[in-house]
Amino acid sequence: MVDAHQTFVIVGGGLAGAKAAETLRSEGFTGRVILICDEREHPYERPPLSKGYLTGRDARDSVFVHKPDWYARADVELHLGQPAVHLDRAAKSVRLGDGTVVHYDKLLLATGAEPRRLDIPGTGLAGVHHLRRLAHAERLRGVLSSLGRDNGHLVIAGAGWIGLEVAAAARGYGAEVTVVEPEPTPLHTVLGPELGQLFTDLHSEHGVRFHFGARLTEIAGHDGMVLAARTDDGEEHPAHAVLAAIGAASRTALAEAAGLALVDRADGGGVAVDASLRTSDPDVYAAGDVAAAEHPWLGTRLRVEHWANALNEGPAAARAMLGAEVSYDRVPYFFSDQYDVGMEYSGYAPPGSYDQVVCRGDVGKREFIAFWLSEGRLLAGMNVNVWDVTGPIQRLIRAGARVDPEALADPGVPLDTLAAS
Known part of the structure; x- marks a missing residue:
């Protein structure tokens, strides 16, 4: 049974928004949960759009985060096909495209990103x-x-x-x-x-x-x-x-018009949030592709446009909205499938940050792990057609200790042994 003592509004019907709504209910929130989606589709995951669904391997229904009837059963009020067009922080309200005004006690921006457009002649052609x-x-x-x-x-x-x-x-x-x-x-x-x-x-x-x-x-x-x-x-x-x-650009127009702090596009763009995913307004949070979050142990601000980030940041933001102590510090992670090659990447190693790349396994057969190091410390690892190693790789990254490159390259040396050292 929902009571009206508090209303939490989520703007954005992607994975981050849907998982935030789910977490609010699973954590015992009994107030109103309103999920605003500018698409007419129920919230869905994006990886299948370029993978299983696009190839024809997976059915259309496989992309959705929840079954359509879940929202009514969880007392989540869905506004499908309704963009949020104005955020009034003083009045704590959001105006939708049809003129509806929704008031909030806490607000989560999960507006995602949009594809960058080619600025050349011919982009209006049908193909x-x-x-x-x-x-x-x-x-x-x-x-x-x-x-x-x-x-x-x-x-x-x-x-x-x-x-x-x-x-x-x-x-x-x-x-x-x-x-x-x-x-x-x-x-x-x-x-x-x-x-x-x-x-x-x-x-x-x-x-x-x-x-x-x-x-x-x-x-x-x-x-x-x-x-x-x-x-x-x-x-x-x-x-x-x-x-x-x-590439893609974060959808920050709503936040920008409302005067929330943003990150410069040259630095990755997005809505600036702290480690608890709180924006410059204490009652407004951001998660997923739109959020540029302070990362506690990386010591930098990151905006990560990948499935795992949306999957985990949405629930983290929901817990923070409920008053929990949250410090979002997950190791960045993404995956890709191309032909018969599957890979997972963990960590953060932008250009110029590393001084050595070490591989273990058979690169020629595309069954190996690559490691990016800086002064002997592991920044990132990518496993290619080698499975069940993400946990050890991420523990090794978190450890921050120097590792022996020769041991790292030796498949006979367990990664957990290196992480423990």
Whole structure:
């Protein structure tokens, strides 16, 4: 039975928002819980959009966080298809697109991120796509299937995680794929040149063509349809569809208009929150892709656009809203599946932060673990087709102790032994 002594409002119907609502109820909150979603879909998870659902392996229903009837059973009030258009912190209210005004005692912003757009001629053509929402994935899934049947060409701008996962899906359908990337390897700013080449080789073996050191400058078409993609070095690639996979920007417009503290885009962007996920307003919190949080043991502010972060930050923010002592300090984690290669990455090793990369296992067979170190301390680890090692890797990162690179590279030395030392 819900009473009206308090109202907690969550703006954002993704994984972070849905898990926050679930946690409020599981922690015993009996006030009103209002979840505002600008999409008409019930809250869903995004990884399947570029993985299982896009490839056709998983059914549409598999993407949803909860079954549709869960929200009524949990007394969570859903506002589907309603964007939050104004936040009045003084009145502690949120106005929705249809004019409805919702009052709150505590507010969670889980507004996520949106795909960056290509600022070049031709982006209005019918064959130009982005991938962020379920509707995008549904449309793209049909496009990839058609391209495969007709020997069509897909050009992807960007060799990040989304670009590579879509490339793998497209090749699975039989489409021709060209990836245009300004850096010298895929995932260059995430994995560095040492591991980026692994993904070049993997995709090349599956028929993907790469055009490195270039950017798209124009998408050419006829009668509203895509015909080709041109790059700044004068090349032209045949294309029947183009995917813009050049990153995402946090959706901070609501927070910015309300005067909440933000992080500069050059530093990653997002709504600035402390380790308890509280914003500059003590009654407003932020979680998921939009939140740039102070990380206690990393000693820096991070905005992490990955599933695990949304999965864990939403519940952490909910507990903080309930008055619990929260210090969100999880090791950053993400995963990817491409062809027959699965990988998990734990830690934080931005360019320039490490001085050594050590591998254990068989890199040639793509069954190995890579470690990024700085002065002998482990910053990050990526296991490729090697499983059940995330726990030891994360403990080793947290330990912060120097490790022997030779022992780290030796599969005969248990990782837990190194972590314990």
